[in-house]
Every structure is written in structure tokens, then in C-alpha cells.
Amino acid sequence: MEFEDAPRQHYTEKEKQEIFNNEFMPHINSMYNFGYRLTLERDDAKDLVQDTYLKAYRFIESFQKGTNAKAWLFRILKNSFINDYRKKSKEPSKVDYQEVETYYNSDEVDRQITPDLRVESLKDMIGDEISNALNSLDVDFRTVIILCDLEGFKYEEMAKILDIPIGTVRSRLHRARNLLKEKLKSYAQSMGYK
């Protein structure tokens, strides 16, 4: 899958070590956070990140030195999560993509551009509200927010990491944010905001 389409590079052992240490390892904290946000378990996150790095090393000749290592690593982790972890835990994908597309393309989106959430109430969320709200989203929605808002990937990079068209990246992101805002709105209400 992710290793097949790339032209094969040839590296010496020394070069492999250099790429691994200088291009892959600097992303370990982001990778761990991604693993944790996907699995919501610290031990599972560790396993997932370790598997990802071992795969990255094993297939290092599919990686072209100096290209986007972070996106490449995120893609491997995402695929490991789907193929190994998710299968094991049998958590089905709950996102109805058909519905997402319809939602995005309907005229209703402009009327409801944003769930009514205020800047002031957001700024009062000084505890774990934001983090908990993010973790409570279905994994496919959570993933696009992690990639875009936490990690700053561009739509094009996200499309490659997730193997979906850019239009789907956009619509899924929009839906994810509205769901997140709905959650935060109920937190805000419980804190006494209207």
C-alpha cells in the first residue's frame, strides 16, 4: 500500500541511520499524540508508535530523503491503526459519509454556519473541556481535526495521509468542527453561559 508506489531509494546503513534519527525521530512527540488521540490509551499509543517506527525503518527505501517525513509517518501510523488496531478492537467506523457529503452540499450549511458558541465561553474552558470534547468525537472526525488543527497539515497532505479526495477532507473537517462545537456548547451551558 503506502510503500508500493514510491520509487525505491538506495541508502547505505549510515544514511539509513541518519534519516531515521534526523528526519523521523524528531516527530516522535507528534506521533505519540496522534497515537494517543486515536486509541485513547497510553499503552496502545506506545505500541502503535513503536510499530510505525519499525515499519518506517523496514521500508525506509520507499522514503525519499528530504521529502515530507512527517506526513509519511502519519500515513503509516494511520494505516497501522486501521489495519491492526481497529480490527483487533472491532470498533466499526460510525461515520456515515453519504450523509456528510449531503450535509455539506445542502443549502442548510449557510443558515447554520456555526453552532452558536461564543468566544468568551471558549476562553473560559481552561481545564480539559476542549481535549475531552475532541476525544469524544468518532475517530474519523477526530482524525481530521488532529491533522488540521493540532498538526497543521494542509488539505493536500491530509488527503494523502487519509487516502481520500480533498473535497472529502473539507467536508469531513467542517462536519467534525460542528460536532465539536456542539459538544463545547453544552459544556458552555453547564458553566452557566446561555
Added chain:
Amino acid sequence: MATSSNPFILADGKKPSCMEMLQSILDGEATPEQKEYFKKHMDHCMPCYKSYNVDMTLKELLKTKCCGGAAPEDLVAQIKAKINTTA
């Protein structure tokens, strides 16, 4: 305002919604012309103005609240040990 000058208009001629423009701005996907256009648009579109502030705040909060943790130290050591035994 002449819609023909809207730099957000897609190749197929479809006029993007406020929400679609806002999303491009928010995520840094807009061109300089699009940013300029949207800045003026916000002056007369209250929903965009309000949403822009909420969405920007949320985006910043997500980054500060949900990132920044370090991976466990033994994880790095474990990975390096495995690499060295397989290499």
C-alpha cells in the same frame, strides 16, 4: 459587489458559500487575493465575522490544549533498541 471579482469562484463557476470561504481562510488554504477579498467581505457579513472569531479561537485552543505533551522517554529507547537488533 460584482461576483465576477470573487477570487473564491471555483473552476466550474460555482459560487462558494460563506462557510466554504471561511474554512479556506481558517486553514491557511486561501491565496493572498482570497484573503484580501474575505477581509472586506467580513465588514458586511456579520455571520462570517462572528464565526471567524469563534473558529480562530477554537483552532488556537485545540493546538494549545491538545498538543505539546512528550512521548514517554522509554519509548524512544525501546524503538532504538529494536532497530539496532534488527539492523
